[in-house]
Amino acid sequence: xxxxxxxxxxxxxxxxxxxxxxxxxxxxxxxxxxxxxxxxxxxxxxxxxxxxxxxxxxxxxxxxxxxxxxxxxxxxxxxxxxxxxxxxxxxxxxxxxxxxxxxxxxxxxxxxxxxxxxxxxxxxxxxxxxxxxxxxxxxxxxxxxxxxxxxxxxxxxxxxxxxxxxxxxxxxxxxxxxxxxxxxxxxxxxxxxxxxxxxxxxxxxxxxxxxxxxxxxxxxxxxxxxxxxxxxxxxxxxxxxxxxxxxxxxxxxxxxxxxxxxxxxxxxxxxxxxxxxxxxxxxxxxxxxxxxxxxxxxxxxxxx
Amino acid sequence: xxxxxxxxxxxxxxxxxxxxxxxxxxxxxxxxxxxxxxxxxxxxxxxxxxxxxxxxxxxxxxxxxxxxxxxxxxxxxxxxxxxxxxxxxxxxxxxxxxxxxxxxxxxxxxxxxxxxxxxxxxxxxxxxxxxxxxxxxxxxxxxxxxxxxxxxxxxxxxxxxxxxxxxxxxxxxxxxxxxxxxxxxxxxxxxxxxxxxxxxxxxxxxxxxxxxxxxxxxxxxxxxxxxxxxxxxxxxxxxxxxxxxxxxxx
Numbered sequence: 001x002x003x004x005x006x007x008x009x010x011x012x013x014x015x016x017x018x019x020x021x022x023x024x025x026x027x028x029x030x031x032x033x034x035x036x037x038x039x040x041x042x043x044x045x046x047x048x049x050x051x052x053x054x055x056x057x058x059x060x061x062x063x064x065x066x067x068x069x070x071x072x073x074x075x076x077x078x079x080x081x082x083x084x085x086x087x088x089x090x091x092x093x094x095x096x097x098x099x100x101x102x103x104x105x106x107x108x109x110x111x112x113x114x115x116x117x118x119x120x121x122x123x124x125x126x127x128x129x130x131x132x133x134x135x136x137x138x139x140x141x142x143x144x145x146x147x148x149x150x151x152x153x154x155x156x157x158x159x160x161x162x163x164x165x166x167x168x169x170x171x172x173x174x175x176x177x178x179x180x181x182x183x184x185x186x187x188x189x190x191x192x193x194x195x196x197x198x199x200x201x202x203x204x205x206x207x208x209x210x211x212x213x214x215x216x217x218x219x220x221x222x223x224x225x226x227x228x229x230x231x232x233x234x235x236x237x238x239x240x241x242x243x244x245x246x247x248x249x250x251x252x253x254x255x256x257x258x259x260x261x262x263x264x265x266x267x268x269x270x271x272x273x274x275x276x277x278x279x280x281x282x283x284x285x286x287x288x289x290x291x292x293x294x295x296x297x298x299x300x301x302x303x304x
Numbered sequence: 305x306x307x308x309x310x311x312x313x314x315x316x317x318x319x320x321x322x323x324x325x326x327x328x329x330x331x332x333x334x335x336x337x338x339x340x341x342x343x344x345x346x347x348x349x350x351x352x353x354x355x356x357x358x359x360x361x362x363x364x365x366x367x368x369x370x371x372x373x374x375x376x377x378x379x380x381x382x383x384x385x386x387x388x389x390x391x392x393x394x395x396x397x398x399x400x401x402x403x404x405x406x407x408x409x410x411x412x413x414x415x416x417x418x419x420x421x422x423x424x425x426x427x428x429x430x431x432x433x434x435x436x437x438x439x440x441x442x443x444x445x446x447x448x449x450x451x452x453x454x455x456x457x458x459x460x461x462x463x464x465x466x467x468x469x470x471x472x473x474x475x476x477x478x479x480x481x482x483x484x485x486x487x488x489x490x491x492x493x494x495x496x497x498x499x500x501x502x503x504x505x506x507x508x509x510x511x512x513x514x515x516x517x518x519x520x521x522x523x524x525x526x527x528x529x530x531x532x533x534x535x536x537x538x539x540x541x542x543x544x545x546x547x548x549x550x551x552x553x554x
């Protein structure tokens with residue numbers, strides 16, 4: 001199943017036979033005091049520089065969140081979406097569960113947006129699905145409801161199915177629903193990884209929809225988080241994960257998604273893997289112009 | 305074995321997170337006729353304090369904190385029933401009623417804060433997640449804690465912290481409680497805006513602020529004036545890893 005998102009000039013396809021889609025998570029004022037202060041003043045310069053930096057680092061979509069408790073989220077979200085559209089052609093994941101904010105941002109967006117997110121709660125679904133339908137957007141549905149987050153993959157699967165079915169009732173086709181199978185901090189419970197991967201397999205085999213997860217959460221409370229995020233994504237890819245809202249600025253995480261694509265047959269002839277390497281070499285050579293040009297010295301013969 | 309050796313082993317069992325050892329030592333102490341309170345204060349609590357300090361300093365990590373909290377729980381499960389039989393009450397830094405607010409199911413950050421508060425001698429009742437506003441206010445009235453602590457991890461649920469405060473004001477009981485708030489989208493400014501007394505950027509800060517507010521309360525037993533500025537502090541960079549859990553997918 002293919003989920004198609006777009007900006008005014010660019011289309012991104014999410015699907016099991018497509019390259020993994022990294023959705024940059026950086027434009028979010030939570031735990032970012034300076035960004036929060038700027039957003040309150042409707043100053044979007046940092047939003048713009050974050051957008052450019054993430055796209056350069058490999059993000060093919062950008063999540064935009066302007067939620068600050070007590071502040072003018074509709075105005076800030078619309079402003080941030082417009083700012084991102086000014087500087088990149090990456091399709092946007094509009095990150096809000098507030099109808100007023102979505103009503104402000106969705107009509108301002110040029111293209112087909114992703115809305116992040118709904119849960120399986122009836123009240124949330126009835127509040128947001130009509131808006132998503134109205135603007136022809138796609139949506140992320142998180143596999144939890146008012147009973148909380150279940151540790152039983154079957155329960156998460158049933159909530160995912162409910163979201164897909166409820167979306168269909170509102171005229172939103174299945175390909176426009178991505179499920180978030182929920183990434184919980186593995187430091188709190190060592191079973192959390194296994195539970196999520198099993199949930200992914202159930203959703204892939206039972207619903208066939210695309211999935212996106214906020215992978216950075218997995219390493220909360222643990223040292224050396226980037227390899228944990230990267231391996232969570234990689235294991236997820238094998239279980240049906242097709243996108244992730246994550247830290248695209250960490251080179252190890254992005255590189256691992258490219259490696260995963262190559263391993264799973266989504267990078268014919270290793271074109272993207274090689275291009276990424278060459279881009280890295282080029283910028284290194286650029287950074288050290290003193291290194292001598294020409295072919296590298298012959299490697300020593302391998303010892304038998 | 306002297307009692308001091310036993311107390312040391314109790315502390316060590318919590319530090320290394322060996323729940324079975326903690327439980328065995330607790331049982332052993334009862335067989336030896338040691339008062340439960342002595343074992344708690346001289347043994348297990350000392351261990352969990354070390355764990356709290358090391359976690360706050362970034363030397364211990366979340367799974368280690370979880371293991372230590374389990375060990376502590378295993379020991380208390382054996383000692384507390386005995387303690388309840390005796391007339392001696394455990395001295396407390398203060399009582400805390402905690403929850404994650406209505407509409408919000410984030411648990412782990414709040415649990416860390418509750419563990420750290422318990423480790424520092426507070427008596428904590430954790431009502432869990434997605435606690436309805438009205439129910440929480442009823443629980444506050446019924447349990448009359450010193451501190452009312454609310455966690456929110458979503459921008460859409462943080463306003464529920466303010467709604468609880470409004471209800472306490474409506475019922476004329478706001479001044480009877482210290483109200484503390486926390487969670488990724490909240491801030492010192494936010495705590496001021498909604499009329500809370502304190503804000504902790506992370507679990508270490510939450511403990512420090514809770515102690516400070518309790519000291520203030522004890523120094524002035526009369527209800528606190530509304531104008532009291534919220535207590536907070538920044539700059540404990542080592543503790544920032546303890547900040548509440550946040551997922552951007554939310």
